[in-house]
Amino acid sequence: MTNFADLGLSQKVLSAVTDAGYTTPTPIQAGAIPPALQRRDILGIAQTGTGKTASFVLPMLTLLEKGRARARMPRTLILEPTRELAAQVAENFDKYGKNHKLNIALLIGGVSFDEQDRKLERGADVLICTPGRLLDHFERGKLLMSGVEILVIDEADRMLDMGFIPDIERIAKLIPFTRQTLFFSATMPAEIQKLADRFLQNPERLEVARRASTATTVTQRFVAAHAKDYEKRATLRDLIRAQDDLKNAIIFCNRKKDVADLFRSLDRHGFSVGALHGDMDQRSRMAMLANFKDGNIKLLVASDVAARGLDIPDVSHVFNFDVPIHAEDYVHRIGRTGRAGRSGASFTLVTKRDIKFADAIEKLIDQKVEWLNGDLSELPEPMESHDNRRERGRDGRRDRKKDVERSSKGRSDRRPDTATADSAAEIEPVVERAEAVKPQRNTDTSKQGHAGRNDRLGRAQSAANDDNRDRRSRHRRDYDDGPTPIGFGDEIPAFMLIVGKA
DNA sequence: AAAAAAC
Known part of the structure; x- marks a missing residue:
């Protein structure tokens, strides 16, 4: 009027x-x-x-x-x-x-x-x-x-x-x-x-009325996932590939390090992808955002720096690689899609340890979120220790002891194609897992072995840091499971970080 | 369990 x-x-x-x-x-x-x-x-x-x-x-x-x-x-x-x-x-x-x-x-x-x-x-x-x-x-x-x-x-x-x-x-x-x-x-x-x-x-x-906490035009799904990074990444890739109406998407991680890791993984798997988080240098941040807005990059892996406020119209999908710890952040994140009455889709990977955050989300938005392919109880349990006497272990609540106590016995129901990244065992105290699979070359989980170093370096995404990264990782092209594109090895040139892929 | 922001 x-x-x-x-x-x-x-x-x-x-x-x-x-x-x-x-x-x-x-x-x-x-x-x-x-x-x-x-x-x-x-x-x-x-x-x-x-x-x-x-x-x-x-x-x-x-x-x-x-x-x-x-x-x-x-x-x-x-x-x-x-x-x-x-x-x-x-x-x-x-x-x-x-x-x-x-x-x-x-x-x-x-x-x-x-x-x-x-x-x-x-x-x-x-x-x-x-x-x-x-x-x-x-x-x-x-x-x-x-x-x-x-x-x-x-x-x-x-x-x-x-x-x-x-x-x-x-x-x-x-x-x-x-x-x-x-x-x-x-x-x-x-x-x-x-x-x-x-x-x-x-x-x-x-x-003005709070934008319906979650727009009705946004389809929301929880997706059961295992907690291990490489398994989550595989789940995410499958999910992305399964979307035939995907125009562009933001993928949220809780931590900057995970933004950097996931970006590199997706890049290696041939996705058109960029990254955005607060430790990137400002020029890359701006350029990345511009490239995403212009459609030069289809996927943007981001921290919550991108959750609120940024005006990125027309995002068809939002993926939460991590469940946000604060439920309000969920609303902000998925608010990146389904804007101005358009339709959008959002998927949130939920692991066992995320259950309480997922519950909090449902409580906040006052609705149940459907699970895409069955909930966590239907997800094959990769490793559940028989020694675990704690009754709460079954109902999906977090049980710290289990993580360091799982034995190789429980591994029989593990999906064989996700077993490649077990070199994690090289650095984790869970030594007995290592013999279950033949040693692999390497995965990004090896970086955890140098976590302190990476933390000190801080700007995990900057090209300069890529150059500084442990030289020993140069020959380790197998970033994680699955085929990797022929390309740049571990050194991604700076311009690739900025313009994404053709 | 985090991210963001000044050099």
């Missing part, structure tokens, strides 16, 4: 919005834009995918048409929890600000200071920042906050999760009290409410 033209936005903004193909504002936009244009504070309770970003970008553009930026004195400041989100907001300013001549500066970590500094010096109308880099510039005396008229705090609840609140408070103290503050959060726990009370003056409060 409402039209963008009715909200009080300037002609320049309206024409850019029209050019972008939009006529009808989303509820958060219709609600937030008019009061924002009247310089009111806003408390917006909205998730990504609700049009939240445009709800502050559009009025800011209109308001910024009056006045000019002075050197080192930005006029507006937007705080974002992750670099990608910040970059995405910057893209929005480019898109809707194309009729303006505004200076937009993106201040995020992982990239050089100099260019950012030049933009600051020239005078920025809009600063889009992650907190750390902003404070870094400030401490170097490159920046005066006293001219900031509008402060945007985006994804406040996530900032809280990430421990950014002290930084945010510090930054807010540097900005004049007379500012206008636009505050957004997906949820409103007590701490966030307290923060909002302190930062905002008589705000216009807007709440």
